[in-house]
Amino acid sequence: MTHTVATALAALEAHRLDVGHRDIADLFREDPARFGKFSARLDDLTFDYSKHRVTEATLAHLLALARAAKLEERRDALFAGEHVNNTEDRAAMHMALRNLAGRPLRVDGVDVMPDVEAERAKVQAFARAVREGAIRGATGAPFSDIVNIGIGGSDLGPAMAARALSPFVRKGLRAHFISNVDGADIADTLAGLDLARTLFIVSSKTFTTQETMANAASARARVAEALGEKAVGDHFAAVSTKLDLVAKFGIRPDRVFGFRDWVGGRYSMWGPIGTALAIAIGPEGFDDFLRGGQDVDTHFREAPLQDNIPVLMALLGVWYRNVWGFAAHAVIPYDQRLARFPAYLQQLDMESNGKSVSRSGAPLRIATAPVIWGEPGTNGQHAFFQMLHQGTDVIPVDFLVAGEPVEADARHHALLVANCFAQSEALMLGRSRAEVEKILAAQGLSKPAIEALAPHKVFPGNRPSSTLLYKALTPRALGRLIALYEHKVFAQSVIWDINAFDQWGVELGKELCTRLAPAVEDGTRPLAGLDPATAGLVAARRALLAG
16 A cells, blocks of 8 residues: 555545544435535436435545545556556456447557457357357257356356346347356256257356366267267357367367457456357347447546546445445345346456455555445345344445336336335435334334334434436446446555456365365275365265265
């Protein structure tokens, strides 16, 4: 942490003592025009952050922190193709995958757009041919089911997006996603599918990812058994850079799509990793999705910091994580089709910023990524919202809601929106002891009964939330939402001085699994070399199987 960043954080700590005793509701009473001052817009998308523990002075301090961390310079370096991923010595230029404007984007001085556009055209031609029936299975039947086999960034993004955009999926076409090495995942997904009408897309950059290749091998065996060995080439495509391994698997070169090492896994759905999504919603729908991401790239690059939505999201997160000490952050989409969006953000945020050393490798003296979690409203209201309203921990919330539905009942949607707005209002206002006692008295309760019940019905309020309101959940709107959170995560990484684009924390478990798997699979192998606790678990499992 630089001296200037430390100074800016110290100023925020001092400022919290000034503003901490003020309730959000009081801030609205003092300034009825607060909503207009503490909201930002990007076309039809409104980011409302008026229900936060912030004043104009707070915002000034937060913007000073961003400038102390040289956020604008680091943002420019990101888009200039500099090696911002310093531990892997590479750029992070996933924005090129959604660049439809024709402007050059350079990595190591070379414009990457010709290659990106060529691969995009290849994916879109394949998607169109599958959708129109020009590409068919071994029996001549058109494909009705697309099964993406991947894990992590090769699964979470496309799976989330396909569900979110289900109204835009071509009728008679279904998209499925297999990721877990648990055999139940592939068994349940393939149950009832007609393999003669099923196309598999194996998404693994190295074509060696353990879980993905185990599932791919099982799918291949199923196809070969049902349709014959020669049918494999007709029923598989791949997203990979390892052409030799793909060919050995039996996939034809014209069905292999690749991407560069400057695209990290969790940022890759904008390119060939999104092939299943492109087939499902069509090339035109996929272009709209890309256009939404491009909208946010332009906004992030050009909007002043005080009007810059991902910057504001990032700064509010730092305010609560580092100054208030709030360790969790909830994301609540009021849209059942966005059910997987919180899980997608868990990887994006916590894999990117769940770091404890700085870019230089020095131990951090500051907290980084909060725990990201959430479920769709209104279901959450009847579950964990109890904790959000009355729990001992304050958890800031992002609410996401569309102004109008897509292929859903308008009356239902009005009730959905009312629930969303009511929850943010309740978190802010709460309900005082005096209000509770007045309500209970009006219900005819005795004074002793009121005394006993009132503490349980008090809501502390003053709990912060943001609301992202947009017209409808279209491909373009979803692209905007994802890119907003991507750039928010990057902006926070700049302030925390960490590398948001590596993920060394996932490696150790994979290495140990590779070493451990033979002893788990073969009950006769000696357990020497395993730590005592793990050896005990392996032995206990062997006893279960023997019994």
